[in-house]
Amino acid sequence: MSQRIIFTGKSLVHDHLIDDYKNKQAPQVLLLSGVTGILKKEFADYLARILLCTSDTELKPCGQCISCAQSQKNQHPNLLYLKAQDGSRSIKIEQMRNLLSSLSLNPLESGRRVIVIINIETMTVQAQNALLKSLEEPHKSDYYILTSSNERLVLPTIVSRCRLIRLLPWRREQVHELLILNKITDSRAAELSRLSHGKSGHALGLEDDQKYWKAKELAENSFFKIKNISDIPNASLALKDSKDIADLLLNFLEQEAQIVLQQRYLDNQDIYQSPWSDAPDKAIKKVLESIFEARKYKTSNVAWQSIADQLLFSITKEIYQCQW
Secondary structure: HHHHHHHHOOOOOHHHOOOHOOOOOOEEEEEEEEEOOOOOHHHHHHHHHHOOOOOOOOOOOOOOOOOHHHHHHHOOOEEEEEEEOOOOOOOOHHHHHHHHHHHHOOOOOOEEEEEEEOOHHOOHHHHHHHHHHHOOOOOOOOEEEEEEHHHHHHHHHOOOEEEEOOOOOHHHHHHHHHHHHHHOOHHHHHHHHHHHHOOOOHHHHHOHHHHHHHHHHHHHHOOOOOOOHHHHHHHHHHHOOOOOHHHHHHHHHHOOOHHHHHHOOOOOOOOOOOOOOOOEEEEEEEEHHHHHHHHHHHOOOHHHHHHHHHHHHHHHHHHHOOOO
16 A cells, blocks of 8 residues: 655645746755654655646646656656665665666656655765766756765765755654555654654554564563663573564664653753653663774674674663663
């Protein structure tokens, strides 16, 4: 079942950009930048549908015309997509050449042609350089919508030719509304909107993500359960075969530390009792440092069990002031 998403009213940035696209003031090259999980691709799709909609009314996309029906199914002949192929982490130069070859031909239909490139930062340098040439003097009917989760990896010469829009995570109540719109129960929506930290797309995917819930349960029964040195052996044993979800476990730890600090420094009214709520700021920051070190060790192929044990010792020492 397709997801229902409403982008109007999410922020002034969203609304101003939507108005520009509806009022024929769309930039020919747009770069949507922001953290992973905030529905950048879906917003790019929405803007593309506005450009391709053939309705004479002010309501665009109308959702009724043939163009809208084709766009919603990714079947519009003037809507071109480029992203890393399945099994690959990067957009290759060959893909870029195929796109440029398509652009060299006349559009299959009259009117605008929209090129959506997902995660442009995954393009190889050669592919980015090839794209640059087409951005310097785009055809008047061609509109590019690019997305990126890390604009620093995009060539500055490409960024300079774009209208750069930085999108922020959604507010928690907005994520909650989105989940309710997609038939998630109120209690579950409240939990997911808290866990997603404003990442609306992430929240939509959590409900059926069994790997995520497995990691969450394990984190609660290991890292967040220990209070004394004597608790470490059982926690360590529980983490023994969790290498495949190590990144998720580290994410849970980092998020927990960030939540505690935000509640203190940002006057956060969220009524959330963390197992680390009573720990001093210095202790939380020390654990954060240990988590960052753990990520480095993992990248260096240090054994996950050793990394997990070190984190367990750090938590008992810093959070619960246990000496070992």
